[in-house]
Amino acid sequence: MTRGHWSKRLLTPPKILVFGFLIMIAAGTLLLTLPAASATGISIGPLNALFTATSAACVTGLTVVDTGTAFSVFGQTVILLLVQVGGIGFMTMATLIALVLNKRISLRERLVLQEALNHGTIDGVVRLVKKVILYSLLIEVAGALLLAVHYVFSLSLPPGKAVYFGVYHSISLFNNAGFDLMGSVQGPFSGMASFVSDPYMNIVLMALIFLGGIGFIVLSDLLEYPKVRKISLHSKVVLSATAVLVFVGGLIIFLMEVNNPRTLGPLNTGGKIWASLFQSVTTRSGGVNTVDIGGLHQSTQFFMILLMFIGAAPGSTGGGIKITTFVLLLGAVHAMIRGREDVVLFRKRIAKDVVYKAITLTLLSILLIILFAMLLSVTEDHDFMSILFESASAFGTTGISMGLTTELSPFGKVWVICLMYLGRLGPLTLAYALTRDNKKEPYNHPEGKIIIG
Template sequence: MHKLKELTVQDQRRRRLGDRILRRQSRGETVQFHVEPDKVRRVPPSPALLLIYGFLLLILIGTILLCLPIASRNGQFTSIITALFTATSAVCVTGLVVVNTGEYWSYFGQTVILVLIQLGGLGFMTGATVLFVLAGRRITLQERMLLRTSVGGGSLGGIDKLALRIVGLALLLEGIGILIVFPRMLTYFDPLTAFWQSLFLTVSAFNNAGFDITTTGTSLVPYSQDPVILLSVCVLVFLGAISYAVMRDITTIRRFRGFTLDTKLVIVTTLSFVVIGTVVILFSEFTNVGGMGGIGIGDRFAGSFFLSVASRTAGFTIVDIGAMQDYTLFFLMVLMLVGGASGSTAGGIKLNTFAVLGASIIAVLRGRDKTEVFGREIPDDQVRRALTIGALAIIWIHITIIVLAAWEDFTLTEVFFEAVSAFSTNGLSTGITGDLSSVSKLFLILTMFVGRLGPMTIVFALVQRHNPARYRRAQESVRIG
């Protein structure tokens, strides 16, 4: 008995996991469970990409509609390149055209262009948000972020109301413009044509598009002696180029000291460009018979003022741009490259970007470590973003110049002017757009698209990718200059 107990203890000591298996009959049916592996969730596109997709969709729809025979006056199909170029120019509110808008396109085609201008000028997502609100649809967080990118700011909570106010203000200003311009148009056209001309011109002016439907194809030259029309266009272009945020500050705060730094920079730079532009254009073209040298002195002052306002962002003109002096054209290129305010209907690298770059240069020249203006310090990351936008804009413009110069036989000044006009979505031209080859037109289409959405998407991408470093490396100086 003692030996048996000892063996049992030894067996228990030697027993290992798995030596003894207890089998028990299962009761009932065996239930099988099918376990699926976790699905890889797709990361939704960023708001910047959605904005690009929206503009591409508008361009695609516009191209298809403009290709239809009903869109042209001759009742024939329009070539894809012509329709694509026109649709892109309208959506990007550029104004460059390869055919005469008033002579080639029918009322249907002009209506398509007008709708594209309105949607492209106010921003695709702004119009879509208004439709969602009117239909009772809730605006998602991603759509709010996209809209904030499109309009250039605003809190996420009230972004839908902001979109409604922006569209409402735009329609109000355009309506006032029609009421002012329509009586003057009656002196040139019958009532129906006068109303259509007034509607098209005011929408194009507020959205800084530069499109016109005069059959002469010479922009606003037929109205060069009409101060009511020219002044109305200047006011609409000016308001559209300073953005809703600036107009809100001006109407609600009404004191320069109480304005935000952003509003102060826009107002100061805008007025500076208007004054400097008027003086430079007046003196450079004062004796140019092909430009403004052949009109009266008072008209020369008015013409210079109009060009400094309307030609800087919208592309309207009352003189032959191709007949202007080369140094005047280069000065206009600078104005066009800067463009209007962030979040406005105008293009360019934006006044805000230019102001930040200027303030940064002044700070360096004064030996300051920080960029300060109007008693406020601008964050270093915003200075770097402004520098990035400016550098990339110059690089892209030079690439465009190289492509156009390689394919075309025009002068370098004409090619340079066309490239800057396309990137800044300005629309001014020396008259070579319609004579460009298909390759050059396609590259200008890409340039207009990049110029319209490039600065906006770059800023948003930089903000989204902001990842502060958790450590710093050793510093080492390099030679500068």
């Protein structure tokens, strides 16, 4: 067997994604360790650099140092490039370069793209890549312009700096990363809190998070709807479930926090509504918040953990188990209660292997969060709610924190780094990468009976 044949068997699409992210994180760590990446000219250290590079490449947004004050323009640019490549996928960027050079995209490369974009088949995957790049560019440019204009008037920033802030935050929010530069004008780790009651900023920021979180397949369906007059089952599930989770989530946060003096209490009615909706949207994997997460009631914090666990849509820049997985689980429960054999969504029967995959993904994800929450409980001297919140945020690549991130011990940083990486790849991708090719058994085992419930 030739070396090339062996490499093709060993480097499956999931393994290419696993090693690709590792290479990208390693390169980012090396660059962020350089003194030139630091605002003070003194290196932030390899562990902090590794944490930041992982958070950026995995579009999480958890930070151990403030992005706006701790990094130079060079360091901030490295982070932004990692966010951009990590958000739309390094294979997407590689394909773009190949297309520019008029290189043919091989079948193997199409298979990797299919895995990276969570596309159902390899048919049309290159066309989808072109759409991903075009849609990302258009949305990020529009977001940058809208934000830059507002920064000039709301923060009195010079036009050049306002454009820089606009571009940075547009790319960061669309890719659901949550890195911001507000610390350089309003103090370290200030985030977007000053815009809590600002309708304009709330709408623009939520729109960027929403568009990045619904996935490129859904964006493509929406833009082509006027021409084809139909929408796929996937898009129907994503849009309907997202709408329900955002508005129901916002309502629950509003009701639980309306009188909390540390969060919504001091705001007027409009501010309470905007803040509630924003916190609900950002759990889709946004990474920024407009109220103090540590000041929320524990019931609200736990509810947000559930929302972060669900996450965004497949093929998006967000994380979590994905909203379609959550809907399939509900569908399976409904089918079992009604005594039906099949899961049916919008009058379409869902294949059983897809339902099994959703159940497997959910169980593996729960086990990962439990495992790393236990590890953090051993190494960190904090209350368990903060630890569980941090674990869910890291796994869901959400990037919001109750304040634990900046106080992590070296071991704690390592655990969160691992969880961010696993959350971005997805437990199933990692499992497929670590196992050999699955072959169908040539026989059926005899049926056994077991009592449950």
